[in-house]
Amino acid sequence: MSTGVSLMLTLLFLTLIKSVPIVYAALGGVISERAGVVNIGLEGMMTAGAFSAVVFTNLTGSPIIGLIAGLFFGAVLGFVLGFAATFFKVDQIVAGVGINLVALGGAAYGLVLIFNQPGASPQVTQLAPEQLLPQITVAETAMIVLGLLCAFGLSWFIYRTPWGLRIQACGENPRAVTDAGLNPLRLRLYAVVASGALAGLGGAFLSICEVNLYSDGMTAGRGFIALAAVIFGRWTPWGATGAAVFFGFFEALQYVLQGRISWLPSDAMQALPYLAALFAIAGLVGRVRAPAADGVPY
């Protein structure tokens, strides 16, 4: 196999792997924003998922339980944000930023408290690390498939079920939902909890599927990139999934280019996915329309 072809294959597999956590978080962003809550806390929910997955894998020896813990603690933070943003009418952005800070600080403190070492956790059992293809493990493949199923399921849920219709109405005009005799606050809360669970799953992927430990700051802004993917994907599940893969491609590209372009400092290269997100969103200004009541407390 020529180096060119193998490089392309590497890029392809890396794109798939790097997209996974962004896809989960972006799907979480879609359901939350369709219900009318801007989830700035996606980043923190990913952090919570990544950290708790490692803790519970370490505790039980089972990375599957770790994965479930990641989902669960993401959902817990989703509940906190959802509750604050609905029943307490806290500004969604402020609450979300708070979630991010608490999660990041909490995980850093947790490392010391639980593992007695700052910066990174010790290694734990990785989830199904057997190579399925040259570049990709069994767990990663499973998570890619599950991610696609989630996109499919979310799309089905939003557009075809009664609950999806109500969630859409919540994001557009919650008063219409009240008029219909339903409680938009409760619907929003459920949506944000689901959002957190998805983001937590994405975080857990980072720590126990891709590698086998948690280190401080390992989510590296993916929650924010996911928010950009939500907008770039026009608040639709498949759109956001596509946008997440698009950003994942730039992250993969950045890895592949590392060390191949000598004149460009690696720091500049690492900025590639963020720049891609920035330009993608800047190009869309004024041409996309968010749900009418997105970010507006009710």
Added chain:
Amino acid sequence: MHQHFELVRRLRVWQNIMLGREPRKGMLVDVDGARSRVAELAERNGLAIDPDALVEELPIGVQQRVELLRELEREPSVLLLDEPTAALAPAEIATLFATVVQLAKRGTAILVVTHKLQEVIDYTTRVSVMRHGKIVARYLTTETSTDEIARAMVGGELPQVAQREATGTQPCLSVRDLSAGVDTTTVSDLSFEVSAGEIVGIAGVEGNGQTALADAIAGMIPYTGAIELDGSADALKHRENIGIVPQDRHHEGLVLNWSIVENAILGRQNLPGIRKGALTNWAAARADAEAIIERFDVRAASADVAVRTLSGGNQQKLLVGRALLGDPRFVLAYQPTRGIDVGAAALVQSRLIEARNRGSAILLISFELDEILALADRVLVMFRGKITGSFSGADIDRGKIGRLMAGLT
């Protein structure tokens, strides 16, 4: 049913009507079942509707129909209508009430909240008058009149609306070949003039381009064509020359958390006299605020209270008072009596006529034909962004205008 529609604009008609009571097929919404239920409901009530239409693409009158159907779907025994005709053309009003009267005959109790007295007389059986949160009078409709109801509403005689006096006919505002607008509200190739000392009324159902016209004149959106004041496009940019009463007092006119004094100079803050170098002359601002309070009978504890604490009528009086301060050459009054009681409305209308008598050119945009007929020297009818009729003096014909408003000829 609410005065301001509570519809989900980006969903379809059937989705709005069936929201919360969706027929199901397993875990999914039974789309066909929902559609046919909406079609059947519309048929039964004589309200034509396309179940698959997107609500935001429907005209206001049809949106109202959706809102009504949504309430009817629940087969209520009591139906509460809050200002149901605020956005409707005369023909649509008749259709709506025909349906409502039918419902009443079939045993539904119906409560209509409205400030349009003619509707009360035409369609109801009993009337209660509310003032300051209390019911102050009750009548059987057949035994009362609009005058009696109006007196009960203001608690005494209605203030007399000022008489109009003869004024000159010097052109003041001229609009030529104006095209402007964004998606839902556009105007094209409008040309008209407003003379000094004249009130020109734009009659039309909400959503026929009035907002684009107002925004273009106010300089808020780009346009092609010419808008000139006394022959100069620049004169319109000078704040002292124009007074604007925006349509929506909460979003465009006032800052609710600010005091009356602050709101009184909002938009006028750079006028000589109000601005003193880099600072604001607060004494002058207060004097302006007190002049408005005095002339427009704004009821407030002091000029320093937040505008949020005022009633809608008093907020509106403040807004109109600010626009008329200093007798500007041209006044744009967009729905100047929107949602206020008859007493406050009569005062606002009187002040507009007085400004006209003193030589201001006034463009009055209103969705209420009665208001246009009461105030305007000349009436232009707007339909789908174009002027479809022009009437003045003795030619002003209510029936003809009403038909043009509905797009008939």
